[in-house]
Amino acid sequence: AERSYASKNPKSAQAYGQATDHLPGGSTRSSIFVHPFPLFIEKGEGGELTDVDGHVYMDFVSDFTSGIYGKTHPLIRSAIISALDNGLQLGAHSTSESHLASLLCARFPSIDLIRFANSGTEANILAITAALRHTGKRKVVVFEDGYHGSVLSHFELSGSNWGGTHDMKVPFDYLVCPYNDIAGSDRVIQAHSDEIGAILVEPMLGAGGCIPGDIDFLQYLRTKATDIGAALIFDEVQTARLSTGGRQKTLDIVPDMTTLGKFFGGGFAFGAFGGNRSIMQMFDARSSGAISHGGTFNNSPLTMAAGAVAVEKILTEEALADLNQLGDWMRDSLNEAFESKSLPFKMTGLGSINQVHCTLSKDSRTTGLSLLFHKLLGRGYWIAQRGLISLSFAMTRKDVEGFVNAVIGCAEEVGKLAR
Numbered sequence: 001a002e003r004s005y006a007s008k009n010p011k012s013a014q015a016y017g018q019a020t021d022h023l024p025g026g027s028t029r030s031s032i033f034v035h036p037f038p039l040f041i042e043k044g045e046g047g048e049l050t051d052v053d054g055h056v057y058m059d060f061v062s063d064f065t066s067g068i069y070g071k072t073h074p075l076i077r078s079a080i081i082s083a084l085d086n087g088l089q090l091g092a093h094s095t096s097e098s099h100l101a102s103l104l105c106a107r108f109p110s111i112d113l114i115r116f117a118n119s120g121t122e123a124n125i126l127a128i129t130a131a132l133r134h135t136g137k138r139k140v141v142v143f144e145d146g147y148h149g150s151v152l153s154h155f156e157l158s159g160s161n162w163g164g165t166h167d168m169k170v171p172f173d174y175l176v177c178p179y180n181d182i183a184g185s186d187r188v189i190q191a192h193s194d195e196i197g198a199i200l201v202e203p204m205l206g207a208g209g210c211i212p213g214d215i216d217f218l219q220y221l222r223t224k225a226t227d228i229g230a231a232l233i234f235d236e237v238q239t240a241r242l243s244t245g246g247r248q249k250t251l252d253i254v255p256d257m258t259t260l261g262k263f264f265g266g267g268f269a270f271g272a273f274g275g276n277r278s279i280m281q282m283f284d285a286r287s288s289g290a291i292s293h294g295g296t297f298n299n300s301p302l303t304m305a306a307g308a309v310a311v312e313k314i315l316t317e318e319a320l321a322d323l324n325q326l327g328d329w330m331r332d333s334l335n336e337a338f339e340s341k342s343l344p345f346k347m348t349g350l351g352s353i354n355q356v357h358c359t360l361s362k363d364s365r366t367t368g369l370s371l372l373f374h375k376l377l378g379r380g381y382w383i384a385q386r387g388l389i390s391l392s393f394a395m396t397r398k399d400v401e402g403f404v405n406a407v408i409g410c411a412e413e414v415g416k417l418a419r
């Protein structure tokens with residue numbers, strides 16, 4: 001598969017060689033690397049991507065969930081153009097900023113007050129900072145296979161201490177607990193209950209493989225956080241698209257803080273963190289000792305305008321429900337086929353956020369997934385090499401049906417090779 005991939009994609013191979021002259025790994029995003037070399041995409045339109053060799057793929061990665069609108073959207077396009085007429089950057093307070101804030105606060109009951117940032121990573125760092133300042137404690141509970149952003153993940157993986165930034169003056173330690181394991185988590189949390197200021201959790205593990213958090217487990221965290229005087233932070237950077245109020249709304253669990261990102265910037269760099277008034281008030285510049293939180297592009301007029309039109313006109317209750325139903329149908333259909341045909345794959349996920357896993361022996365899993373990925377490319381479908389499959393509004397039910405058939409066909413071919 002790799003040999004024919006190289007011969008089919010000479011321009012991507014060449015572009016990759018050139019990119020590595022100046023970028024380690026050929027890009028500034030480790031997560032998009034593909035073995036043996038990545039395809040270079042020249043253009044996106046609707047639900048499709050065109051690479052430098054002229055191949056067209058239907059995009060089932062959707063930029064790891066942030067590309068929910070497809071590559072273009074007429075409403076976002078016109079909102080950006082109108083905003084552009086009023087200036088690229090204003091460096092000042094603006095009503096477009098408070099408008100987007102009001103829309104997001106209305107959607108998430110857990111968010112009385114909100115602040116913006118430029119990435120989900122930043123949002124999580126700031127949420128942790130606020131929670132620890134508020135509680136006066138220094139330990140943060142995170143979970144195995146959790147992902148809260150590039151910077152934070154290095155510290156999680158090593159399980160080491162992090163001094164925070166000098167500006168924030170909040171030294172903190174991570175405690176890593178097992179996800180979806182109440183007894184295992186409780187042992188760790190109980191042993192450190194006096195020192196824990198924050199519990200940071202994804203309601204569904206995203207980069208960790210689209211593993212939904214059990215309701216009992218998330219409710220346990222809610223109760224436990226209150227019992228020990230810690231702030232419960234839901235990282236809904238990905239899962240916010242599961243309903244108008246994220247996964248917290250569907251589960252009826254109200255965390256103390258919520259972090260958001262990705263699509264709420266209407267396609268631009270974005271992050272947001274918010275929560276109950278008593279915590280978020282610490283950022284109020286009118287009070288002495290307020291936490292300083294700056295960021296040149298935090299309230300970029302283009303981002304504010306694109307985000308607002310997306311929330312008001314595109315991410316409606318009905319549109320999100322339809323997209324998530326389509327995702328549920330896709331996952332169920334694939335799982336039924338994998339099971340009835342005894343194919344070595346399994347789907348997990350919720351709604352429009354999904355992951356295909358290879359169920360071969362541990363040593364063969366990466367190869368199995370990579371083969372599936374390459375075979376799907378051969379049929380014109382693009383998924384993440386690690387198996388993430390995320391839907392966008394640019395897809396019709398027919399597109400998804402075609403994709404399901406292609407995945408089954410490719411999985412059968414991989415299954416034969418594995419036998």
Ligand code: PMP
Pocket residue numbers: 064118119120121122124147148149150202206207235236237238261262270271
């Ligand atoms: N939290 C979660 C759950 C994420 O999936 C991601 C990004 N994939 C982040 C945080 C980090 O967001 P960003 O890439 O915008 O920094």
